[in-house]
Amino acid sequence: MSKQGKMDCGRRRLIVATAAVGGAGAVAALVPFVSSLLPSERAKAAGAPVEVDISKLEPGQMMTVEWRGKPVWIINRTKDMLGTLTKLADQVADPKSEKNQQPVYAQNDTRSIKPEIMVAVGICTHLGCSPGSKFKPGAEEGMGADWLGGFLCPCHGSTFDFAGRVFKGKPAPTNLEVPPHVYLSDTRIMIGEDKKGA
Numbered sequence: 001m002s003k004q005g006k007m008d009c010g011r012r013r014l015i016v017a018t019a020a021v022g023g024a025g026a027v028a029a030l031v032p033f034v035s036s037l038l039p040s041e042r043a044k045a046a047g048a049p050v051e052v053d054i055s056k057l058e059p060g061q062m063m064t065v066e067w068r069g070k071p072v073w074i075i076n077r078t079k080d081m082l083g084t085l086t087k088l089a090d091q092v093a094d095p096k097s098e099k100n101q102q103p104v105y106a107q108n109d110t111r112s113i114k115p116e117i118m119v120a121v122g123i124c125t126h127l128g129c130s131p132g133s134k135f136k137p138g139a140e141e142g143m144g145a146d147w148l149g150g151f152l153c154p155c156h157g158s159t160f161d162f163a164g165r166v167f168k169g170k171p172a173p174t175n176l177e178v179p180p181h182v183y184l185s186d187t188r189i190m191i192g193e194d195k196k197g198a
Helices: 003-037 041-047 079-087
Strands: 050-053 062-067 070-076 117-121 132-134 150-152 181-185 188-191
Touching: 050 062, 117 188
Parallel strands: none
Antiparallel strands: 050 188, 062 070, 070 117, 132 150, 181 188
16 A cells, blocks of 8 residues: 555544544534523423422312412312302302313312312412411301301402302402313323323
């Protein structure tokens, strides 16, 4: 092999090696850039559906989970709590959630897929305050003698029943929001998705 042939072979190897290192460097430089365009784990969690285990939620108890930065209440309503709903139908502004956009499964007396389980966003529809639970009937929790139980927004006095329906003549314009949700099993709920709901 001539001296020229040996040099061409060496140059080729050097060019290939240089190109390989340069290509690897370009890919390495692009990875952080491409990664920065993807949503962060925190951003994914903020908008992602939330799976909730309700197996330990006893009748009469409420739990709160966070979805999209909002508190979502899940209440295992007792028979007594459910019994108040029909008694209050003429006292609430929108008994079947027909005035504002709600999932189809919230447009009934219990505003739920399963009558005993209420799922609602715990934010007052007036100015975004967080109502407190006033589950005991009567004046025991500082409510009127005719109070059957539910929620009170302390900011401007809006009251809601055990289905999150706002009472007539209150500042809140609509019932509490029922978020999209679906039952994955009898004890697991996915909040933020309702593809299998209703």
